[in-house]
Amino acid sequence: MQRKPFFYDITLRDGNQSLKKPWSLEEKLFIFDKIVELGIPGVEIGFPASSQMDFEACQTLANRSKNTLVSVLARAHKGDIDRAIEAVKNASKPRLHTFITMSPFHMEFVLNKKPDEVAKIAIDAVDYAYKNLIKENNNADIEFSIEHFGDCFENLDFVIDVLKEIVSKGATTINLPNTVERYRPQRFLDMLIKVKENLPENTIISVHNHNDLGMATATTVESFFNGATQLECCLNGLGERAGNTDFNQVAVALNNCGVETGIDLSKIYETSLVISQMSLVKIYEKAPLIGPEALAHRSGIHQDGAIKTKDMNFGAYRPIHPSLIGRYDDEKIGFTSQSGKTAIYDIIKALKYPITIQESIYLTPMAKLLAEEKGELTNQEVLDLYFDKICNIKGAFELISFKPIEKGVFDLFFNFKGERKEVIGQGNGPLDACLNALKSLGFEIKLSHYKQYSLDGLEKGSSASAMSEIFVVDSKNNEIIGRAIDTSTALANVKAVFNILNQIY
Numbered sequence: 001m002q003r004k005p006f007f008y009d010i011t012l013r014d015g016n017q018s019l020k021k022p023w024s025l026e027e028k029l030f031i032f033d034k035i036v037e038l039g040i041p042g043v044e045i046g047f048p049a050s051s052q053m054d055f056e057a058c059q060t061l062a063n064r065s066k067n068t069l070v071s072v073l074a075r076a077h078k079g080d081i082d083r084a085i086e087a088v089k090n091a092s093k094p095r096l097h098t099f100i101t102m103s104p105f106h107m108e109f110v111l112n113k114k115p116d117e118v119a120k121i122a123i124d125a126v127d128y129a130y131k132n133l134i135k136e137n138n139n140a141d142i143e144f145s146i147e148h149f150g151d152c153f154e155n156l157d158f159v160i161d162v163l164k165e166i167v168s169k170g171a172t173t174i175n176l177p178n179t180v181e182r183y184r185p186q187r188f189l190d191m192l193i194k195v196k197e198n199l200p201e202n203t204i205i206s207v208h209n210h211n212d213l214g215m216a217t218a219t220t221v222e223s224f225f226n227g228a229t230q231l232e233c234c235l236n237g238l239g240e241r242a243g244n245t246d247f248n249q250v251a252v253a254l255n256n257c258g259v260e261t262g263i264d265l266s267k268i269y270e271t272s273l274v275i276s277q278m279s280l281v282k283i284y285e286k287a288p289l290i291g292p293e294a295l296a297h298r299s300g301i302h303q304d305g306a307i308k309t310k311d312m313n314f315g316a317y318r319p320i321h322p323s324l325i326g327r328y329d330d331e332k333i334g335f336t337s338q339s340g341k342t343a344i345y346d347i348i349k350a351l352k353y354p355i356t357i358q359e360s361i362y363l364t365p366m367a368k369l370l371a372e373e374k375g376e377l378t379n380q381e382v383l384d385l386y387f388d389k390i391c392n393i394k395g396a397f398e399l400i401s402f403k404p405i406e407k408g409v410f411d412l413f414f415n416f417k418g419e420r421k422e423v424i425g426q427g428n429g430p431l432d433a434c435l436n437a438l439k440s441l442g443f444e445i446k447l448s449h450y451k452q453y454s455l456d457g458l459e460k461g462s463s464a465s466a467m468s469e470i471f472v473v474d475s476k477n478n479e480i481i482g483r484a485i486d487t488s489t490a491l492a493n494v495k496a497v498f499n500i501l502n503q504i505y
């Protein structure tokens, strides 16, 4: 049977303790419900000894919790443990989480204690917690953390000996924090493997990785595949300094590797936005999965792949289909000097204007030049270029006016290579009259078909309200398209004819 991770959320404790304004009881209640809705089965709800407000928040959350395992943090001494037990004891699944550092550096310079003294404090704390919580409540359990475990590679044998005693005193979950991430993930994994091999098989190994070097997700994911079951993570990667392991990234990475996470991944995006608002910690532009830029493509090669695989589950240039995490904004295609024809095509199409790939190819060098100067073009700038270069092609022919004289009869006035021409045309409607007028001067165009669009409701570059598209086939059997826009449909047609003339001549 495949192993399942036990996600353990520490947003309300490690996340909260790092906020500029720690959460109130009401805020904690709201976030707790969000965590439960995600399907996270274990939550550290706070540190009761840190303040009266946090004590009350822990007590209220513990009393309200139903199927979720809830823990409170306590330093390894009687005062903290008593306060913590008082706060958590009425939870349906209460956990006491106690800790002390065992790194040589910290024992010497922060605790000012000898390793044997530290070992005794740790073992006594677990013993005390067991006698005061577990004996009273069969559903309760104890988690023990070696703070700065990641720094304990030189005294790992000592740590393991103490952990064996701690387990014998009743701790069932042993948490291995990389309290400050200083080294490579593999060093941490080697230590984890050694701890696991030396503790009773039913001991639950937990990892708690801070993200000081940006590798916390990697370390946590690989820890799971090397025997850790409990994964301590924070929503949006909140936490001290550069934060704790980001829950979203770990859950999605495991899911991508075929691990059954038990998490409702579709709630991730919305929850992240809420957490960002409530923590006042912005989601940075390039944040994996949830950042505003996480779905943006600017290089021509990436844009091409992204557009070709847009609706597929497996994307050419994205790790997941965004809907997996409940994200429904499209992959963003932005035009810069690095972009290509596919971007022009996609932007114009997304704005609901007609365009062909040939027209995109034609526009691309001009758009690149503009983007070299300005940086990323806005959609409106791409559209303006389209209006200017596709809907208003300059050349030998320059329309001056096209006016009705009487029903079916029109006066066409234009320049050809700078020479003024005026001609009367008759026909079955304005377009026919214009074509006949031009034909009488020797400029024959054989229409294959034409289309008209109303531009109402579209993003417009002018006050135009009609677009005309005229299709002709030239002597070499190539299709030429003339497009134009105007407030009047008749004029849009005539302008489109002139755009064709300027392509032919």
Ligand code: KIV
Pocket: 014, 073, 099, 145, 146, 147, 148, 175, 177, 178, 179, 208, 210
């Ligand atoms: O980072 C850490 O070491 C901690 C412990 C209290 C688990 O947060």
Ligand code: ZN
Pocket: 014, 177, 179, 208, 210, 244
């Ligand atoms: Zn921590």
